[in-house]
Amino acid sequence: MDARIDGVRHTPRYLMTDPAEVKALVRAHPWATFVSATSRGLVASHYPVLLEEDDDSIVILSHFGRPDDELHELGRHEILVIVQGPHDYVSASWYDPGDIVSTWNHVTAHLYGTPQLLSDEENYAVLSRLTDHFEDGRPGGRHLSDDEAGTRRIAKGTVGLRMVVDRFDARAKLSQNKAPHVRDHITTQLEPTNPDLAAAMRDAGGRVAEPPH
Template sequence: MRHTPHYVLDDVEEVRRLVRDNPWATFVSATSQGLVASHYPILLDEQADELTVLSHVGRPDDELLELGSHEMLIVVQGPHGYVSPSWYGDASLIPTWNHVTAHLYGVPEILDAEENYATLSRLVDTFEQHVAHPRSLSTDPAFARGAARGTVGLRMRVTRFDARLKLSQNKAPEVRGRIQDALHDDGPYANPALAAEMARVPALPRDAEGAE
């Protein structure tokens, strides 16, 4: 990602929050056959002291991604959206795109069958808890374990990350307020989740305004 110092996110707890709130991720691997990308849900390993994610892939993605052989990139994308210059309240012409994004790097560790099944169970339970009549793999373990054999679990300790909060911090507070109002409106670029992220981050000092 472009290195604009004002937008760099180096708070690991904020990265954890981003992962918790946005668990659909992109896996990117520079393999011997070239770049390979796949998309899977991830979870934080809450038992780990370091930033660590858990996931699984469907076979044969484990081989295509060459899991465990080298470093892999996991891209986590939070709220993002178009920001029109017409919202600024002046004669500006240049739009932008606000976003919250983290690039997580590490070498995945392949889980054994029991750890994989436990991870799959956690994934299902995590998302099913929000529905009216949640399902669980424990309802039919024999069937679920059969299905699990078609997957490969992974744990990735994040050895480094590159994260950004680009949320119009370079605009004056009153301009940021107008942007948030527009994002809460019912127009074509309505995006309350992005407005909520903006509300969490203060504007930059006046001498830093204008930086992109």
Template structure:
């Protein structure tokens, strides 16, 4: 990503929150045949406070196309994002931008056993079904589910490094950021309420940190 130190997201908990809220990610591999990209849902696995561990699966033969387990891959997680119009800026600020929350995660995938893969598949189903009024589980017909699971390969990615950004108008005056939030929440071609909520959350969090700093002094 572009080098923008003022928008760096360095706290592991914040990156974990981004992944948890935006599980649909892109896997990019640099293979002998060239670049390969695929898209799959990822879940966070419980881990130490300073460690990020992701689990997922790929459909065969993607594990061959990506040469999974043989080298490092890049997983890209994209959170709320959207166009920011200069209509929400003062007249002298007429250059638009794009706000976003994004994380690049690197690691070498570990190939899971068949049993671990089936467990991860079950966890993925349960994770997304929990929002449904009558959740469906793979336990409905485990034999059939296990047969279908043979067409997938489970992976675990222990993240060795990450580069994350939260570009949310932190470089703008508070009153300008407020107008951007209002514009994103209003009806219109560039409405993006999830992005507005993320901007408001980060602004409130920064204000709390500043207040705590003043109290400490």
């Protein structure tokens, strides 16, 4: 089942409603912020995430270092996972004369779900996949299998998780409210210092998203 889309009442032109777009954002920006409302208050941690690619839903895999799993009361309640794509300040000096309100363009996804804790064996498999994902193709890349006995001991200090995303609120705020020539100028200004954001603006192409029905 696809994740439900949140936030449909606000700034509909900026909404990302296609789960495929959210998956692409996670692939490109796998460093995520995990936020939990625990019995002791809010807790936040930061860990890399991967997608479970063979699932039609949005499913993320990750791990927590101990004792973060206990601080988050992991697996006992819904959590929020924030994925931040390209972003930057947009100066009003790039607008037409008389338009004086600057802003911040960004691509962001808020993912909600209750994580399932993994067994030690499942956790080690996720850690191996995570390492392989970032090490493959690097000269002299290292892999957990290079020292399985040693890395299995280290892995005991972590707790793996799998989270099916029940709902998401994702936005690509990319100056869709501006005239095409203004968007083009903003993109040109961003290109030298933030090519990823400039590319996202070009991909958006000024498309105005309609609220889902």
